[in-house]
Amino acid sequence: MDEKLKSIVLEHSDDIVKMWLEEVNNHKKSDYTATISDELFESTNREFVNVIFASLERQGLSSDMDDFSERLINLGWPLSYLTDGMQVFRRVITEFILSRSDQIDSEYFSKVLRKVDDWVDPVINRLVNEFSGSWEHIVSLQRVALQELSAPLIPVMDDITIMPLVGTIDTERAKLIMENLLDGVIKHNAEVVLIDITGVPVVDTMVAHHIIQAAEAVRLVGSRCILVGIRPEIAQTIVNLGIDLGKFPTKSSLRKGFKAALELTNRTIEETQTNVKDIENLVDSLNRE
Known part of the structure; x- marks a missing residue:
């Protein structure tokens, strides 16, 4: 059948x-x-x-x-x-x-x-x-x-690196952040590391604890850490939770953090005045060529 x-x-x-x-x-x-x-x-x-x-x-x-x-x-x-x-x-x-x-x-x-x-x-x-x-x-x-993309460490200048964090930070990702941070600091011979949490939506006790651990680990390998991207609502949350972030500097923006990093590495931003006439002459000469 x-x-x-x-x-x-x-x-x-x-x-x-x-x-x-x-x-x-x-x-x-x-x-x-x-x-x-x-x-x-x-x-x-x-x-x-x-x-x-x-x-x-x-x-x-x-x-x-x-x-x-x-x-x-x-x-x-x-x-x-x-x-x-x-x-x-x-x-x-x-x-x-x-x-x-x-x-x-x-x-x-x-x-x-x-x-x-x-x-x-x-x-x-x-x-x-x-x-x-x-x-x-x-x-x-x-x-x-x-x-690989969740915790990149970006060297932006000699002795200065930035780690921008985006999205929710859980225990597994926090471990990856710690590993990448320490490996990158040693690899790039960084003196200052900026941890940018502008893209982190929520900073609770667990997230703050992981950040503090990362900063302490950076200090133990001979570098310094600056936490940047502290928005007003995050600052209020940190205060309400009683979290102590006094062991390392914090800045409200990446720009302010970068200026602080330059000062820690004995560098400053100098404003220069450019002669407009010189620029016009340079442009004219390039056009003639």
């Missing part, structure tokens, strides 16, 4: 594909695929059903499924597209087999359902596993990339 059912499916694959495509296309108007172009939707559906029938013909799961799942992720399609499509295929193929038979008793019906499940379930499991594995891999790479 197994071979008989399979031969029915394969011999009438064109009819089954047509029925499947009609049902899948009917869903397009009301679900997440509504914004996808008709051409892309049609080509993806064709590839999907080809992958399914390839597994039936080869009597096993093909590597095409892995490639198909990866392409769906790159296209940004959700996992539900695979699961919904396979459930539609299960229903279509079951109805088609039953419609081709004069035998309608419950035993035959149960055998058809079991056989269709034997075909469809391994395909669903393989597609879902490959999709999930590829997705987890991409998420892992994105997490690493975000971590």
